[in-house]
Amino acid sequence: MLEKSVSNQAALPQLLKKDASGRLTIRSSVLQQLVSESSNLSRLVGATQSIMAELDLDALLGVIMNTVTEVMHADRSTLFLIDREKEELWSTVAQGSEEIRIKLSEGISGHVATTGETVNIEDAYQDARFSRDYDLKTGYRTRSILCMPIHDQAGEIIGTIQVLNKLDGDRFAETDVQLLGAFASLAGISLVNARAFDELKKARDFLEVRVEERTRDLEESRQEIQKLNEFTLKINALSELDEIVREVFGFIDENFDIDGTMLILANFDQGEFVVSHLSESLQQVMGEHLESLKSLRTPLSPDAGTLWKVYAEKRRLYLSRIPEKEITANVDRLFYEALDLKAFLMVPLIIRGEAIGIACFTSVRKRMQLSREELDSIGRFCNQIAGAVYNSSLYEQVKQERARAESLLLSILPEQVATELKQKGSVTPASIGAVSVLFTDFVGFTGIAEQMSPWELIRELDGCFSQFDEICRRNGLEKLKTIGDAYMAAGGLPVLNNTHPVDACLTALELLAFMEGLQQIKDQMGHNFWRLRIGVHTGPVTAGVIGKAKFAYDIWGDAVNIASRMESSSDPNRINISGATYELVKDFFACEYRGKVAAKNKGEMDMYFLNRIRPELCEDEEGKIPNQAFRQLYKEIQTALK
Template sequence: ALEKERAESARQETEVLAELSKQANETSNLQNLCETLFDHLEGQYGIENQALFVVDNDTFELTPAAARGGVGPEERQRWLNTFRINLKNDPGTMSSTYIRQKTFYIRQIPKKLAGKDLEIVRTLNPRSILQVPLVLQGNTVAIMVADPAVALTQEDIKSIERMCDQIAGAVRTTALLQATQVAREEAVASKEEAEVARAESDALLENVLPSITAKELKESGRVEPVYFDNVSVLFTDFVGFTKAAARLSPAELIQELDGCFSQFDEVSRRNNMEKLKTIGDAYMCAGGLPVPNEGHAIDACLTALEFRSFMNQMAEVKDQLGFEFWQIRIGIHSGPVTAGVIGKNKFSYDIWGDTVNVASRMESSGSPGMVNVSGSTYELVKDLFECEYRGKVQAKGKGELDMYFVHRIKPELSADEEGLLPNAMFEMARTNLDMDEVEALKAEAHNARYGNAEGFASGSRESQDVQNGAAGGDRIESNGRSGGERRKPAGARPLSEIDYDRQGW
């Protein structure tokens, strides 16, 4: 009868182990596998408080994969997320079980505990401890930890060991699959973070460098210096700034400067000017680089007139409020420069050459509220703007230089009374068309609007309608090309191609 009872018990255990193995191999989720094991232990031996620790071979640590009972769900989850046992130096029983690969069982928790055992007891509050190693091909892959509510017999422990042996392979496989999935998710997240960081870096780079220059730097790791045959450099300075700044708090001072320079940035961008830097209360920008164009001097003058108009408007508002506000002094000079990027950690796009020095002298030799330009700039804009010759003016370190005040766009080329907005005729004139072609375009526009060119004259009302067409939103074109498309590109060459024997270099 005893033999028959033992045989029946063995048969039942075999069925349980087969069912456990079947369920274990049907899942690829480690947590689900742990729940299957916990269910069998609770059903067979009434064990409610359990945990499964898996070995991380990369960090040589034991980490809890799942737990049941002992504490509330939230506290248990926090423990699962943070608890680790370093198998190299922890003196507790878990490290010993890992190394010895033998089951450890005590019915009553001792008062003195070592290593992580103390933390386990404080967190899970067990009455007894059962530790069963899961060994696969001579390696401990996990440890099952339980708190049996009743004393276990030697046969019970042997049965639990066989149960753990049965699922050791499945635990190892699912743990590896889960680790691979986590690594894949972390790699995807890392890639996404890298892409976000790269996008932020690119945006920051394009915020401090011209787009075309930033692209060259990203693609080749360097920016080749470029010599430009002719660009226009613009400097501004606030008259009375030092005196006014002394009466402002640091926050108020920065707020005032930021308000002005932010507006200058927008005006510069709109007029194809490249902002280069601000130094104190000075603002520097240039036209005709990094993408060359022959309209750089015109762009610079349009920018300067808008700068002055904005500052005048601000002065009126401040005056009405009883606040002091500074005036602006603007200088422009056109000539050759070398442009490039300096710095390794903090990049800066800058220009060098005597043109920069002369432009600075144009500003310092000017007058408050005026746009002061050199003779070379004047020759490039005289047909489009009302200019006043100042004569030869002494400039520090440069001797006497021809200087001109630019007051406004010529009335017949302006779409507004102040002479700030170009009309259609301005756009045609800036494309370097000769006067015969301009007159032909005017006649063409007249014919398109009125049906014939009889009586068409530059001083007629119809002519004025054509000239001022931009004010009403019309833009006169020729051969289907815009004014910008008809501009000829200005010269720009890599610095390596420049003849340094030229005068002044």
């Protein structure tokens, strides 16, 4: 941007021109360009002041993206940061959208993040690198895109800024590229600074909490305390055990000249010692013993030799020399031969009076010789290791428990509803103008069920309803509940869409095909089996979550009652749909008008049997598999404005 402004100084003489009478006049186009660039430069300076003054990371990202959208005259903007562990880009701020995660190798942003190139395209749909998935999902139309990398101070790419749909032109101009380039440089520096500030603040807060626990070590020398505190700060800021162990091995090698380190943990669930980590130097000298040691599992018992001795007595064991003739336990023999031991130190890792593992030390480069002061120092250091390892295990348990809790919640509630419940503690009831409700029921259930054992009955129901769940998921329907042998699902919620009537009918056809196939198998075996009856209706409902101890997502309204009447008015192995649903799906499916049929408490209603997909829209003779023409028609209603 600044370079452009300098170049314009050379063009200043062209600002004036002479008219026919010889008078000097201002060239309006040049003046307009200069005014525009001056305005952009002013906005960039103002944005720089706002960004450089902000250290809170979340607030900073909001300032960056709001400023980018305004300055670039764009419809919306997205800031992606690189997640190196997952090899993904994730949107820390995505205007007009929830969080987006894409693989680092996908899409325009992925290309920019991996190559460092700036991409400026007029029509995204003409670029093979562009993925239309988001547009198809949301109905948004991406046209022009300007995307460039964000670098940190070392020149490494840490993310990308992407602006979409230039509001005052067909594409982003070269001046926009220069402006965004200057902005991306400032944003990269500010992101690094904000992250560093945030990390320092968290580390400071954590250290303040731990000060009281560390007061017992104040009698030690200032140098050791400072070193231990710095190391404690580093490893306790980590949550993954691999990262903690890597820091531990490096600290030991640097401060004690011990390059052979092994971490052995006690697996209390299995009642055994497990080799958790080996330093690189040890792995290099093990040769044929490497796999045996890495896979070592030995019982928490005296058979573990010196491991058990250190574990049971909770006292360190230092062998400055190892007489081979005194080695009796198989585990000790493996250590001696695999590591070519000359000296060995084993220190128990103790938390709240219980040993959770053993840190083992030797040296590959030279014979290990440790003084009492060094042994005491290593012992105090191992106290820090024990705390970090224990915290890491707690963190892993919390992650697993959280994952199990979220999985359980998602098995009960739709994802969007579960997210709202976790964030707000409650779910706002919603009135939805059009939802397609599906009911099924097994004909002859009671009579056949009476001939089954409880175990057989539950097995059969679970097999059927598990398959029903998968069919509903595949077709975009939300399972709501089962009541006895009845199954209820709905389309068009909690995420609204235009295709729910078609989705419900496709689901019904697939459910019926599954049950008919199962019936044929049972008939061949000489067993009676249930016939399926299905009903579908489309109409308005109220949706929400009820319950405190046990949550349930449900819907209410006359549409639910009518859908139930459609099911009860159907025939075995038939799909009965209402007139309202028929009007929405008649272009997709072949239906059979039944006339006006009396429905309980509803009087006479128009009803139709749904027989199959229309012949011109299916790939198979049975009319169950949609063809390309079906999908194209489906896509048209999917992307239609509501």
